[in-house]
Amino acid sequence: MYGRWNAGVRELSDADLDNPPAMGPERFPMENRVLHVNRELIHHGAEISLLRDLYRWQDGAAPHRI
Template sequence: MLWSEQLADQLDWHWQHQLRPRLDGLTDDEYFWEPVPGCWSVRRRAESPTGHGSGEYVVEFAWPEPEPPPVTTIAWRLAHLVVGVFGARNASHFGGPARDHDSFEYAGTAAGALTQLDEAYRMWTAGVRGLGEDGLGRPCGPAEGPYADYPMAGLVLHINREVIHHGAEISLLRDLYQRRG
């Protein structure tokens, strides 16, 4: 048994059978919908001068997060998956383009965000499948900060959890949007 295949298959099953089908038909209105006041989202730069990003659209966040952290939109969650979950790790571990919150050009449409997500996911899963047993055991390295000495297998498991977690939240937001009053 190749553990890199098993770990990639775990996420891929969720992606193919749950998350990605739930994103089909996502509209721009849903993408930007704010279920409560004060949401963090992806917005035009002029609407969020403290947002992060290099293009017309920026993502909102603060570090440290306020207590409690704001509710986030589908746009925000997709941006988080594209840049913070997959993108930065693709760059650090699989030769992908550099990705960080300040230099990334965030999508201003649902279709654009899904294209970014599909590409980031494709690169991540190809990288995980290529790790092999030795790659899964090697340390993550300095890109992972305090987790630098953790094995890559731990990072892969963490990314799987993040995608499943945020995917479930996106799915719930879609359910709430479709049933709003």
């Protein structure tokens, strides 16, 4: 998913980033949406990683790198 998102953002020109998205009610520059989605991907990715680690350690086993 990140690869597709990143590829799409890379295709945007400076003018595309400076203007509002063509679709939707938002009237702010596209760069605002890009920043928001990047923050969400980082935030939720970190939550998923934490839950994965907690699940792995729930039986009291010592954490180890895989």
